[in-house]
Amino acid sequence: MGPELHTPFGIVRDRTWMVVNAEYHFLTQRRIPRMALICPEIDGAFLLVTAPDMAPLRVPIQPDLSTAKVVQSAVWSQEISGIDCGDEAGEWFSKFLEEPGLRLIYHPPEFAGRQLVERDAKVLKIKRKMWEDKDKCAFADAAPYQLLSEDSVAELSRHMDTPVPYLHFRPSILVNGCPPNNEDHWWRFRIGTSEFRATKQRCRCTLTTVDPQTGTFGRKDVLETLKKFRSNQSAEWDEVYKFGPLLAVDLGIDKTGTCSVGDIIVHLPDE
Structure with a gap:
């Protein structure tokens, strides 16, 4: 494997996509363990997502920020912005995870991450x-x-x-x-x-x-x-x-x- 580029908020493209519900609340395997069967990988200029009995999903990894839909979400009550990856991606995750209204959001490097705080x-x-x-x-x-x-x-x-x-x-x-x-x-x-x-x-x-x-x-x-x-x-x-x-x-x-x-x-x- 080639070198991984490390940034202040993690390995480039590692944990920068997130599945959310229709209200953009984050979802994890704690509630939907079936997520563990989803396999993401980088394929050129795309995020390639596969899962059992599903056609592959391809999501651009460099969306046009000037036209992208920017949304607000949160991780453990810490607000963070992201880009909605579109209806095709949302429908793919909704179908595989058997939950309506799901969306996929992306946090590009230009958004610079969220500040870490010590709880309590x-x-x-x-x-x-x-x-x-x-x-x-x-x-x-x-x-x-x-x-x-x-x-x-x-x-x-x-x-x-x-x-x-x-x-x-x-x-x-x-x-x-x-x-x-x-x-x-x-x-x-x-x-x-x-x-x-x-x-x-x-x-x-x-x-x-x-x-x-x-x-x-x-x-x-x-x-x-x-x-x-x-x-x-x-x-x-x-x-x-x-x-x-x-x-x-x-x-x-x-x-x-x-x-x-x-x-x-x-x-x-x-x-």
Whole structure:
């Protein structure tokens, strides 16, 4: 694979499209697990979307901003603008997900993302600020980047009767060659020419129970197992995690650049 370009609000074109309802409220696999069966990929100047028993959908990745329909949506109550990708795309998603009135929206680089904020910041006991003013996000849940090691997933699988693939956790950066859960302790590091900063561990939810092969809530054992041996044990972070199960780390970016498959992770001195 070629290099990925990294920006202040994530990998270019990663988590910059979002399915919404007729009122432009965001939808996720938490409510519609069948979404897991949808496969997007970049095909030249188009986003190519495929799903079982559906004709492929092609959506331009560079819409004309002067004529585009700009709409307002929100992710976890944080407002963010997007471009409505049109009726054909809306009808495609409505048909496959069996819900009327759905739309697909796109957040182009020119819109510059949404500012990240610390939820319930007044009650947090943590000693350092999680997000910098420069940290932004597009349609991702809570961070521009999520890093996970294959070694951590393998360690989780050792506690389970049926191994779990990393796809249950949807990382934007997947690494290997480190001890299990070692990424919990990383702070600043370089991959390729991009420099990242860890902000917090990722607290997992019911989305991890969606089986990406069937599009159903078929793997309740994933979350149940995580709760048994990966729950937060730090009093400093209890207002953030609520003793929730943790796997992977959320990242901000200090220097934009490129990353390629096979790049070595270089740890940087703390500032």
